[in-house]
Amino acid sequence: MARDTIVLLGVNHKTTPLAVREKMALASGYDQPLADLRRLDCLDECFLLSTCNRVEVLFTCNDPDSARRQVLDMLFAGSVSREEVAGCIYQHRDEEAVRHLFLVASSLDSMIVGESQILGQLKEAYRFASEKKTSGMVLNKLLHKSFSVAKRVRTETKIGASAVSISYAAVELGKKIFGDLKEKRVMLVGAGEMAELAAEHLVGQGVAEVIVANRTFERAVKLAGCYHGRAIGLEELVEQLQDVDIIVSSTGAPDLILTREDVAPVMPKRRYQPLFFIDIAVPRDLDPAINEIDNVYLYDIDDLNNVVEMNKSERDKEAVKASRIVEEETLKFCGWLENMEVTPTIIEMRSMADQICRDELGRTLGRLGSLTDKEKKTLEKMASSICSKMLHHPIRYLKTDHPCVDQQKRVEVVRTLFNLDRDGSDGS
């Protein structure tokens, strides 16, 4: 039996517009999709990552083509049509998949190259996969390796120095609109990590006040406390537009929270002073039509990407260095894959089972006498499926990373149980 293939399917900000990405994002969290994937027989191990810029599905399987079909149907059938998915999804296998994951982890594939949020998001996603036990030995090793590659890239290159997050780009834009950001008021809608990062940057620019609006008031109060700001409820949002200049929205709300009709009447009351909206939520929080109002500027994540593109060249040199590290680590990991020890044991186990099957089938068919070809086929099929069902758990046991029993030990246990070394103590 050949080793399982590592397959990575995904969409990111480079291949897919925001409008499609927001439909594909796993809005309900990881639990349900992971449980769904677990039910697919064709997958051995799986891992999911969903952020506002990307959705990545990583799994190992025997038959990549049919697995791809089943996985995509399972995850996106309700939200996006098959053709649309096929148009924007990319697929990497084995070495390519490893390389891609390393690139993602070390933030070389990010919208803002060098930002550090992605590593946190990756670790968070991995926590779910390991809690649900959907990741096994291969993926555990791969993900842990990706964390250490990311760390190596951060310490050995200066890639993280120039841009830290999406909010960096937002500050640049704010300066083009307002000149400088002193005396400006900032409102954060949604008090998640992204909002926090944005606040950090803006306060660094000397903004006058930070106001936090959040669904859960308690969290708003907490975040506002960090910046000596104040907290408000989501209901007061429109009212507050009169006094603030910059709005950073990052709620997890499925619908728009501000529309053009909310914002337009506020402008005369503000004496047409510019308003700058930054929508970093996926799905979007703010009506794109807001940008059409005079003196109002609305940027969503994709738009910020353009700003980022412009000051990219400085970072490109560091990126070359970082890519070299990724390349090196990819090769190392692939070497490990080749030498995976469990494989010979699994092959032996399977061939033993096959042998038993064939022997028993031969005996039974001889006794039954006249059977049609079709009937024979059915019997053979049944026998082989019993075999593989029986072997499923032992193989899983071999492949899964066990916290207390090391791999060598497990290989031994399986070999003894199935008498693979033929020491002859219980020959039957």
Place this chain on the structure above:
Amino acid sequence: MSYLLFQVSFVAYILAMTVYLVFFFTQKKYVRGLARKLFFAAALLHTANIISRLVAAGHTPITSVHEVISFFAWSIAWCYLSFRWRYTVKNFGTFSSILVVLLMLVSALAPHAILPLSQTQHSWLFPVHASLAIVADAFLALACIGGLMYLLQERELKQKRFGFFYSRLPSLESLDKLNQHCLSIGFTLMTLGMFTGYIWARQIWGGRNWHWDPKIVWAMITWFLYAALMHQRFTMGWRGRRAAIVTIVAFVAVLLTLVFLFKGVHGHGA
């Protein structure tokens, strides 16, 4: 002598503009320093030219087309320098120097003989009225340049396609400030100019002080346009794109007034 000074200052303006354009494309800081020095030197030379012409003619040199336009260019140069002294607006110098050079070109093409004052121009009010009006127009011209820059930059920000101008143009806020600053001064001077013009008209025409002359009509229209804009700015808080568009439209009216100036009742060139 005075024409030589004019030519030298014209060349200096062209050099300053060229260096400003080099700065605009390359964005190297030391180039901008050179451009500023050149522009300042050109403005000084131009001042010398106007003074020497004043001495030669024995009256304020704003009687011929050549003189009026040269005076206009000179005012823009000094208004720009006065503005530059208080505020910084990125690459404003590039746009201003282009306008100055264009005006100097028109001025150089016009016949530059010194004309004697006509009957009506002997009043002491004439140079006051004319120079107030021209300096006012210079500030309004700067406001118009600021408006154009605003529209260019606003377009980039709204369409989110960051092209050539995005990094080279200043922030919207500073352009809007420029608009307000130049409009306030320009409008005040323009009002004073209109007022002195009215008194001058009374002096020369006696009681019959209203002429249906296209120049005066256009001047009134222009004044009302700016008055409306100022009113909206200060009471309603109009700013940004709308203010920029009205500023540009009103400046077109200023230019039309200038065109009629050379044909109409004032008859400077005749």
